[in-house]
Amino acid sequence: MAPKTKRRANGRRSPWAAAALIGLGLLITGGVYAGASAAVAAGDDSTSTSALTVEDGKKLFxxxxxxxxxxDLQGSEAGPSLYGAGELSVEFQMATGRMPLQMQGPQAxxxxxxxxxxxxxxxAAWVQSVAPGPTFPSEETLDGQGDIARGAELFRINCAMCHNVAAAGGALTEGKYAPGLSSTSPLHMYAAMVTGPQNMPVFNDMTLSLEDKRDIISGLIFLQENESAGGFSLGGLGPVSEGLFIWIFGIGSLIAITVWITAKSN
Known part of the structure; x- marks a missing residue:
């Protein structure tokens, strides 16, 4: 009688095999999808900056x-007309976060x-197309390569009474204030001079020429990039902060020394 041969069990697999196959499939599928998405995104980068049109700007407005x-930019009781505001003013107000207005107050x-x-x-492009106004300057105006000394002098004559001689800002009347300029971009310096936002007057080319504006911007950029030459600036707020510092630390130190000497003598 022929010996019986053992039959191999067919179709028997580890209980984890199916889970492993599913997981492997998901990993492969996810990797392919991620790679394809990255490739599409990289291909779209070149056109993303030009994707928004003037019509898109109109819808956003x-x-x-x-x-x-x-x-139609005609204004209302809640906001002024934008006729003649131009793209420079719109970019300044929106890029600095002043608009949309968060709440009514002395200033935005x-x-x-x-x-x-x-x-x-x-x-900004849509507003410019409907109601033209001041537009963006040339790169040369904003390059910071003007006459720094002359720009500092022009700033002291025309701007320091509000913005402080060190461009640290200052208080105005009725809760208004002139902001500090320590982090203001050259474009927004120019826009403020040309469009006169908030309580700032408009400095047209008859008041300050384009070269004057370039020099002022160059002087402010120099202040931003260089530390105070006189040491600790105390905020650049002038005699008030300096007097307070002397009173607290100077007079306080003298009083402390006097008390110490008296205690020693006793």
Missing amino acids: QANCATCHGL PQKEPQFTQEQIEAV
Whole structure:
């Protein structure tokens, strides 16, 4: 009688095999999808900056700004007309976060912008197309290569009474204030001089020429990039902070020394 051969069990697998195959499939599928998405995103980077059009800017304005400024920029009781404001003013107000207005007050405070730079430029382009006004300057005006000494002198004559001689800002009347300029970009320095936001007067080319503005911007950039030559600046706020420092630390030190000498003598 022929010996019986053992039959191999067919179809028997580890209970973890199916889970392992599913996991491997998910990993492969996820990797392929991630790679494809990255490739598509990289291909779209070159066109992302030009994706928003003037029409997109119009829609953004109507959705976020028209309540106060009107659908046709005519203004309302809640906001001024934008006729003649131009793209430079719109970019300044939106990029510094002053607009949209957070709440009514003596003036609009600077805060984080609510829109991307592309959205801001699209809105500005639409406003410029409907109601032209001041536009962006040349790169040379903002390059910081003007006459720094002359710019500092012009700043002291025309701006320091509000912004402080060290550009640290200062208080005005009725709760208003002139902001510090320690982190203001060259474009926004120029925009403020040309458009006169808040309580700032407009410095047109008859008051300050383009070369004057370039020199002032160069002087302010120099202040931003260089530490106080006189040592600790105390905020650059002038005699008030300096007098307070002397009173607290100078007079306080003299009193402490006097008390110490008296205690020793006793």
